[in-house]
């Protein structure tokens with residue numbers, strides 16, 4: 001029976017106004033079809049490696065089923081510190097302290113906590129766009145305002161201009177969200193860029209919420225993409241959000257971490273306590289296995305993405321009217337000449353080719369006209385999908 005009550009009018013404003021995901025709108029058109037290639041996703045196709053899953057089942061079998069400290073079990077916090085030592089050598093001239101790490105129920109929950117730590121009602125967070133839409137939406141749900149700062153596109157790369165950041169700052173600005181490598185654009189800030197953004201944040205007493213979730217998807221010889229870890233001083237206002245999802249094929253597990261000055265332990269533990277009250281211990285045991293023994297598995301995922309990246313860029317670079325900057329994270333973000341409604345175009349492409357792309361409009365200002373394609377999956381599937389896409393694009397451009 002249809003529900004005729006106007007439930008939305010009875011809700012709080014932030015809950016009622018929370019936007020639906022623009023990607024989901026295209027996905028709805030694919031429901032019920034099993035011939036679709038879902039390149040709109042933000043994950044690969046590999047299940048979690050066995051040794052990680054085994055650590056979780058062994059923990060359950062040992063009876064680790066009780067409440068634990070909100071900040072995470074000490075073993076996992078220590079493993080996070082070791083992992084960061086391996087990646088960055090040291091922080092402020094010493095090994096990373098385990099007390100900087102707080103285990104969360106996902107990267108997304110780390111983001112929610114970071115927002116709540118730094119911005120209250122009607123305060124503002126600068127969000128470079130195109131951006132993963134969850135960040136701005138979570139800011140609004142927290143009662144704060146996300147102020148878009150549009151990045152500039154050229155096939156040589158996306159840029160975040162300091163002048164644009166300066167123009168967006170007001171006396172209500174509290175933080176800058178910095179997602180590098182970026183979902184969706186793949187923009188990867190250089191160390192010089194990060195130095196300039198840190199100086200900007202210091203100048204305006206802003207926090208930086210550094211989302212380095214894709215930092216291990218480095219397509220150079222370096223173990224990570226450039227990170228604020230190499231630049232910060234002890235009194236810098238930087239919160240790092242991160243996740244186990246992407247590096248170790250654990251998207252469905254829902255576990256991540258927040259890294260913050262240890263002096264913030266009290267408020268962070270409170271925010272965890274009053275939301276999830278902590279993460280399941282068996283998942284934390286799996287997370288330790290991922291950190292301590294997961295480099296080979298991560299390397300294999302990275303190799304898979306590296307080849308996927310070559311397959312899709314080689315195929316689409318040949319088509320006139322398609323433009324993109326070098327892809328980062330595991331996304332190709334490409335523009336199709338003449339497209340002004342990427343949602344409708346993504347639906348048309350889906351209908352004609354069976355290839356599911358995320359429309360650029362879902363990622364805020366600067367995204368319209370673009371499409372996000374995830375290349376973390378199977379190479380044959382990527383080859384077939386980009387062939388079909390290329391054929392369709394060439395035919396539609398010739399007939400236009």
Ligand SMILES: Cc1ncc(COP(=O)(O)O)c(C=O)c1O
Pocket residue numbers: 042106107108109132179182183211213242243244245251254255256
């Ligand atoms: C930029 C970015 N940050 C954070 C996340 C959160 O990841 P999760 O909630 O799966 O841990 C994602 C997931 O797609 C992301 O793309």
